[in-house]
Every structure is written in C-alpha cells, then in structure tokens.
Amino acid sequence: MNLEMQRFKADFFKALAHPLRIRILELLSESDKSVNEIQSLVGSEGSAVSQQLTVLRSKNIVTGTKDGNRVIYSLRDPMIIELLAVARQIFNNHLVDTITMLDKFYENETEEST
Known part of the structure; x- marks a missing residue:
C-alpha cells in the first residue's frame, strides 16, 4: 500500500511538472474553461494546450464535459487549488530566504570594503 501511494504521488507530480500544465491549472482554478479560452489566455497554440490537457486528463487531474461542439474543462478535485497555493507559499519562502x-x-561585502 505504501509503495502504491508513493507511485501515485510520483505520477501525480510528474503530471504537474510542466509550466504550461501549471498555468492551465491556475486558470481552471478561477473557473471552468474551453480549450479556446485557455489557448487565448496562455497565448499558446491550440495543439500545445490540447496536448497538455490530454496529460492532465489521463492522470484524472482535470475533466472535460461536452457542451455542444466544445469541451469545457474543470479541475477534478478542488484541492488542486490548495496545492497550487501551498506551492506558491513554498516558492515565496525560498525567495525570502534567498x-x-x-x-x-x-x-x-560593504563592511569589508570600508
């Protein structure tokens, strides 16, 4: 069981290990969006956005719901919002330390030069 959980965590974090995927998740934490909306907001090609959404869907991080001829994406688990916030706090802590x-x-340096 412990090994299964470690594998799940490793696969989960691998799915997050791309700047565009993180940006997509940040956008979806604000509200559900279509591929075109995401593409417009990130300023990236549709194929790149679609490719990253495919990775996120395959790991059950986002879900897609058909709405006519488009798919609306949303976070599968709202805890992702908290995870992104914690990651931001960790980054800020490292930045403060630096x-x-x-x-x-x-x-x-100033003391030594005087």
Missing part, C-alpha cells in the same frame, strides 16, 4: 542571504552577503 533575499535574506543576499542581503547578508552584501552587508559583509
């Missing part, structure tokens, strides 16, 4: 380290470095 800025603090650089500030200390420049303080030391």
Whole structure:
C-alpha cells in the first residue's frame, strides 16, 4: 500500500511538472474553461494546450464535459487549488530566504570594503 501511494504521488507530480500544465491549472482554478479560452489566455497554440490537457486528463487531474461542439474543462478535485497555493507559499519562502542571504552577503561585502 505504501509503495502504491508513493507511485501515485510520483505520477501525480510528474503530471504537474510542466509550466504550461501549471498555468492551465491556475486558470481552471478561477473557473471552468474551453480549450479556446485557455489557448487565448496562455497565448499558446491550440495543439500545445490540447496536448497538455490530454496529460492532465489521463492522470484524472482535470475533466472535460461536452457542451455542444466544445469541451469545457474543470479541475477534478478542488484541492488542486490548495496545492497550487501551498506551492506558491513554498516558492515565496525560498525567495525570502534567498533575499535574506543576499542581503547578508552584501552587508559583509560593504563592511569589508570600508
């Protein structure tokens, strides 16, 4: 069971390991969208967006619902929104640490040059 969970997590994070897929998920966290809407918002070719949506669908991260001749995509689990927020917080923490380290470095450089 533990190995199965680790594999699931690894596959899940592999599916997230692409900047365009992350951007698509961020857009879908705001509201459901069609391929054309996503394409317009990310400024990418339709084939690239469709390819990334296929990956996300295959891992059950997003779902597509037919609406006439178009498909409307949505997040399968709203917890994705929280996951993206936590990832943003982790990034911000790393950024703060880096800025603090650089500030200390420049303080030391300034002290040594005087």
